[in-house]
Amino acid sequence: MKILGLCGSLRSGSLNAAVLRSAAELTLPPRELAVDPGLDRLPFFDADVEQTALPAVVAGLRAAVGAADALLIVTPEYAHGTSGVLKNALEWLVGGGEIAGKPVALASASPAITGGDRARAWLAETLAAMDARVIPRELRIPQATLRITDGRVTDEPTRAALAGLLDALAHAAEAREDRGSLAS
Numbered sequence: 001m002k003i004l005g006l007c008g009s010l011r012s013g014s015l016n017a018a019v020l021r022s023a024a025e026l027t028l029p030p031r032e033l034a035v036d037p038g039l040d041r042l043p044f045f046d047a048d049v050e051q052t053a054l055p056a057v058v059a060g061l062r063a064a065v066g067a068a069d070a071l072l073i074v075t076p077e078y079a080h081g082t083s084g085v086l087k088n089a090l091e092w093l094v095g096g097g098e099i100a101g102k103p104v105a106l107a108s109a110s111p112a113i114t115g116g117d118r119a120r121a122w123l124a125e126t127l128a129a130m131d132a133r134v135i136p137r138e139l140r141i142p143q144a145t146l147r148i149t150d151g152r153v154t155d156e157p158t159r160a161a162l163a164g165l166l167d168a169l170a171h172a173a174e175a176r177e178d179r180g181s182l183a184s
């Protein structure tokens, strides 16, 4: 069970990167969670470049998504939306089609009491347009500076909710595999 984690914040002290770090630590064999470190190296999406000379970093991202059984996407909220970093990555993924049908879990952390709700809603709409299967369970972390310290989720109820999200994502991926093996 391979889960690919994508984080929409490039900030070194990112609360959302901390969520992904804790998610990786909570993921035990036979599950594994790898974090894609390449989003900061993606050029801005350009359909001409996509047609003529696909950058290696884009091909790498598409391959990583294609090889994953499921995705965990953590997003900051900027101006009531997701980050440009994530939107740009998703634009590169549209043409590849690797995300279609793939289970995706969404999480967001924000210092605000709204917990990044608008960013997740925005992201869910984009992912639905890409035919990704966003699972109904999500994780919102409001007042995240109180629940995340030293780069880790330290608030116990939030850690438990993160573990629950990972379980729900893994179950969605297993159900998809079961459907695939029944069909073949």
Ligand code: FNR
Pocket (backbone or CB within 6 Å): 009, 010, 011, 013, 014, 015, 016, 017, 075, 076, 077, 078, 079, 080, 081, 109, 110, 111, 112, 114, 115, 116
């Ligand atoms: C923000 N922030 C923010 N928060 C929020 O809940 N709703 C919002 O619309 C915004 N808008 C926004 C715009 C800009 C330009 C900045 C710099 C910040 C606050 C944001 O959630 C906070 O900085 C988080 O800590 C960013 O996520 P990371 O980097 O900690 O993962």
